Amino acid sequence: MTQETILRDCPRMSLDDSFIFGCHASLDCFTKCCANVSIVLTPYDVLRLRAALQVDSSEFLDKYTLSPFTKEQKIPAVLLRMDPDTKRCPFLTEAGCTVYADRPWACRMYPLGVAEPRNASPADHAFHFLLREDLCHGHDSGKTQTVREWLVGQGIEEYEMMGASFRDLMLHDFWDKEEALPPEKMDMYYMACFDLDRFRRFVFETRFLKLFDVNEARVEAIRADDEELLEFAMQWLRFSLCGDRTMKVRPYVRRARQEQPPLGGSEGVL
Ligand code: SF4
Numbered sequence: 578m579t580q581e582t583i584l585r586d587c588p589r590m591s592l593d594d595s596f597i598f599g600c601h602a603s604l605d606c607f608t609k610c611c612a613n614v615s616i617v618l619t620p621y622d623v624l625r626l627r628a629a630l631q632v633d634s635s636e637f638l639d640k641y642t643l644s645p646f647t648k649e650q651k652i653p654a655v656l657l658r659m660d661p662d663t664k665r666c667p668f669l670t671e672a673g674c675t676v677y678a679d680r681p682w683a684c685r686m687y688p689l690g691v692a693e694p695r696n697a698s699p700a701d702h703a704f705h706f707l708l709r710e711d712l713c714h715g716h717d718s719g720k721t722q723t724v725r726e727w728l729v730g731q732g733i734e735e736y737e738m739m740g741a742s743f744r745d746l747m748l749h750d751f752w753d754k755e756e757a758l759p760p761e762k763m764d765m766y767y768m769a770c771f772d773l774d775r776f777r778r779f780v781f782e783t784r785f786l787k788l789f790d791v792n793e794a795r796v797e798a799i800r801a802d803d804e805e806l807l808e809f810a811m812q813w814l815r816f817s818l819c820g821d822r823t824m825k826v827r828p829y830v831r832r833a834r835q836e837q838p839p840l841g842g843s844e845g846v847l
């Protein structure tokens with residue numbers, strides 16, 4: 578469904594609206610929704626999945642994801658890579674999802690969707706809607722629950738909280754005026770959002786910390802904690818892509834910048 582169709586055709590649900598739905602292994606549709614499907618991953622989805630699988634973020638991205646790119650896209654998107662032969666999700670077995678505790682946001686939300694119009698008018702704010710697909714028989718029976726109860730039961734709150742900075746970045750005015758990012762900025766975006774182990778090396782193994790003034794406690798936090806690192810990465814993207822004052826440049830760099838053209842290339846942080 579396109580954003581336009583959703584905004585036009587889908588009944589809008591508030592957090593207190595209710596719906597009937599039940600998903601369990603005895604249904605004849607069990608696991609059918611985990612094949613032939615486009616699941617867009619958020620940065621926090623990638624963080625959780627690769628931590629659960631205990632693999633490096635670059636390895637996770639290579640093995641389990643695709644980043645198709647079309648002319649219409651301004652930035653890369655990351656999708657779960659379905660098995661090329663069976664078209665099934667790589668984490669699916671006959672018994673169900675093997676990464677259930679760390680399953681992506683989109684898998685948790687289903688059958689609910691959320692639409693958030695950009696530049697929304699007061700009458701056109703974010704809302705939830707119900708997805709009804711023929712293959713899914715969970716609508717035929719199950720318990721009545723409100724949207725709010727569903728979100729709580731699926732652990733969405735944590736995903737929303739950890740996704741807030743990415744959401745702010747995506748809704749930034751910067752994207753209104755910018756065409757597709759040039760290749761080096763595309764890579765910066767991809768690395769900071771999705772390839773966190775590479776981003777950590779970028780921070781700790783280049784001149785990054787000589788250019789930016791980051792306090793010691795924060796440096797130790799981002800060294801050890803992926804969630805802290807992801808927050809920091811969003812802050813850095815706001816600075817380096819959108820021009821927001823979310824990072825503090827060291828005084829000697831500021832002085833040098835006044836005398837020289839901006840730095841570029843792989844250190845394209847200023
Ligand atoms: S991650 Fe789990 S729930 Fe999501 S599509 Fe794959 S198997 Fe299904």
Ligand code: SF4
Nearest residue numbers: 600606607610713715
């Ligand atoms: S009820 Fe819907 S969500 Fe649950 S297994 Fe069946 S198709 Fe998937």
